Amino acid sequence: MEGKVVLKVEGLNKSFGPTKAVVDMHLEIHPGEIHGLIGENGSGKSTVTSMIAGCLKPDSGVMIMNGKRHEPKSMLEGRASGICMLLQEKGTINHLTISENIYLGEENQFSKGGIVNRRRMNQAARKVLESIDLGHVEPSHLIDELSFEDRKLVEAGMAMKEDPKILIVDETTTALSQKGREVLYRIMSQMKEKEKSVIFISHDLDELKQVCDRVTVMRDGAYITTLSGEEITVDAMRHHMIGRDFSDGYYRVDYEDNYDHDTVMLEVDHVNLGKALKDVSLQLHKGEILGIGGLTDCGMHDLCKVIYGLVKPDSGEVRLPQKEITIRNSTQAAENGMGYVPKDRELEGLMMAASIRDNINLMSMDKVKKGFLITSGSTRKLAEEQVDMLRIKIGGLELPVSSLSGGNKQKVSIAKCMANDVQIFIMDCPTRGIDIGVKAAIYCLLEQFKAQGRAILMISEELPELLGMADNLLIMKDGEITAHIRRSPEVSEHDVIVKMI
Numbered sequence: 327m328e329g330k331v332v333l334k335v336e337g338l339n340k341s342f343g344p345t346k347a348v349v350d351m352h353l354e355i356h357p358g359e360i361h362g363l364i365g366e367n368g369s370g371k372s373t374v375t376s377m378i379a380g381c382l383k384p385d386s387g388v389m390i391m392n393g394k395r396h397e398p399k400s401m402l403e404g405r406a407s408g409i410c411m412l413l414q415e416k417g418t419i420n421h422l423t424i425s426e427n428i429y430l431g432e433e434n435q436f437s438k439g440g441i442v443n444r445r446r447m448n449q450a451a452r453k454v455l456e457s458i459d460l461g462h463v464e465p466s467h468l469i470d471e472l473s474f475e476d477r478k479l480v481e482a483g484m485a486m487k488e489d490p491k492i493l494i495v496d497e498t499t500t501a502l503s504q505k506g507r508e509v510l511y512r513i514m515s516q517m518k519e520k521e522k523s524v525i526f527i528s529h530d531l532d533e534l535k536q537v538c539d540r541v542t543v544m545r546d547g548a549y550i551t552t553l554s555g556e557e558i559t560v561d562a563m564r565h566h567m568i569g570r571d572f573s574d575g576y577y578r579v580d581y582e583d584n585y586d587h588d589t590v591m592l593e594v595d596h597v598n599l600g601k602a603l604k605d606v607s608l609q610l611h612k613g614e615i616l617g618i619g620g621l622t623d624c625g626m627h628d629l630c631k632v633i634y635g636l637v638k639p640d641s642g643e644v645r646l647p648q649k650e651i652t653i654r655n656s657t658q659a660a661e662n663g664m665g666y667v668p669k670d671r672e673l674e675g676l677m678m679a680a681s682i683r684d685n686i687n688l689m690s691m692d693k694v695k696k697g698f699l700i701t702s703g704s705t706r707k708l709a710e711e712q713v714d715m716l717r718i719k720i721g722g723l724e725l726p727v728s729s730l731s732g733g734n735k736q737k738v739s740i741a742k743c744m745a746n747d748v749q750i751f752i753m754d755c756p757t758r759g760i761d762i763g764v765k766a767a768i769y770c771l772l773e774q775f776k777a778q779g780r781a782i783l784m785i786s787e788e789l790p791e792l793l794g795m796a797d798n799l800l801i802m803k804d805g806e807i808t809a810h811i812r813r814s815p816e817v818s819e820h821d822v823i824v825k826m827i
């Protein structure tokens with residue numbers, strides 16, 4: 327068996343101040359396998375893989391790669407030893423061209439007398455782009471022009487050009503559409519065919535079951551077990567992650583028509599925005615969960631931004647009929663009881679350098695004011711309530727949000743919204759990167775909000791979530807609303823997919 331191990335991790339430990347992120351972890355990766363690494367948010371998955379990739383230095387423990395000590399002191403050293411990592415968040419650099427990103431630090435291979443031959447570099451980059459189905463993209467353009475999804479695929483192309491022995495895919499697929507996921511799955515199976523290995527981090531248990539040969543479960547920074555072949559079932563993964571059976575249903579079980587059809591809380595009236603949105607109209611009612619689904623570039627994410635006043639439409643209006651207000655900007659939206667959970671938490675949702683307490687309180691300053699004063703007691707109380715409710719794993723309220731794991735950042739983004747008495751929620755992929763326990767808690771909260779007469783617009787790329795939670799589901803395609811599906815146990819995922827593509 328020893329001969330079949332490409333990477334062996336033994337007794338690995340890593341703490342950040344008082345937080346024990348990884349405790350006596352062990353892991354074995356075989357050549358030619360896709361090895362899932364799972365655990366609840368903050369269980370230590372990214373910390374382990376960051377140490378393997380050389381981004382973090384272990385406090386103690388041993389890593390052996392192909393029989394030799396593996397002690398990378400940087401990500402570059404990790405790469406040199408054959409380990410590449412795709413991160414949860416953006417890993418490309420703005421204001422550089424696509425080819426400059428792909429060949430960052432390697433420009434010398436295209437230079438003569440100190441001058442980089444851009445034509446040759448672009449030609450080489452074009453080949454990388456073709457390998458990830460982005461052959462139509464012009465490598466000399468700025469990377470800023472690409473969508474989040476395409477940037478993730480460029481990163482995958484950058485990693486593959488290194489011909490890695492181990493590819494680490496950290497929660498990347500949740501940010502991708504089905505098409506993007508398929509490109510990534512193809513890359514992963516190419517690795518397998520070449521007897522190379524993939525460490526695959528995901529919260530999507532069905533996806534893990536489909537793609538992984540073995541799955542290692544972590545809990546509270548420690549190794550719990552490794553499942554292989556037939557043992558990889560959704561129930562077994564849930565059980566080991568949480569430490570108990572998880573039998574509660576995820577989604578709403580009611581199918582009644584139980585929202586207030588007579589009270590429109592939000593109205594989108596013939597909105598147009600460039601090529602992204604074409605004559606979009608919708609109404610969101612009191613006590614309604616309105617789902618919007620479609621392929622990632624169908625316009626639904628742009629629609630969220632227009633509704634919350636972050637982007638001004640070319641024509642058309644967003645109104646709050648109960649308040650007789652037309653939304654003109656996001657400040658006005660927030661002041662009038664709207665809350666927005668963006669898809670891209672790093673860019674729009676949170677202030678990374680500010681404390682967890684400040685981020686949670688950000689939208690609720692009026693609520694925590696005593697007279698003209700904001701007391702630290704009241705901001706602490708509000709933040710603590712949210713941290714408890716969403717089970718956010720933190721080392722302390724005063725630590726910066728940047729210190730949190732990916733899923734816990736997303737929870738802070740939701741907590742910020744929840745802390746304020748929001749009446750109209752605009753949620754763009756609210757459960758992206760969130761573990762199953764908290765997902766269930768969020769769905770439960772959405773049901774409570776609905777019962778309290780609040781209104782929720784939920785954009786999602788996960789069909790089961792839309793079908794499971796929405797009273798009404800609008801499907802968007804090429805910037806238009808093309809179908810309206812009412813809540814019913816009869817509707818299948820297949821029925822919806824047919825309308826999306």
Ligand SMILES: Nc1ncnc2c1ncn2[C@@H]1O[C@H](COP(=O)(O)OP(=O)(O)OP(=O)(O)O)[C@@H](O)[C@H]1O
Nearest residue numbers: 342347367368369370371372373729730731732733
């Ligand atoms: N740079 C850091 N500073 C302080 N604490 C950190 C830092 N990085 C990680 N942590 C903490 O270490 C713990 C493990 O985090 P890690 O990112 O490894 O979890 P994860 O399992 O990948 O979570 P997720 O599924 O949410 O991405 C968390 O409590 C996190 O807050």
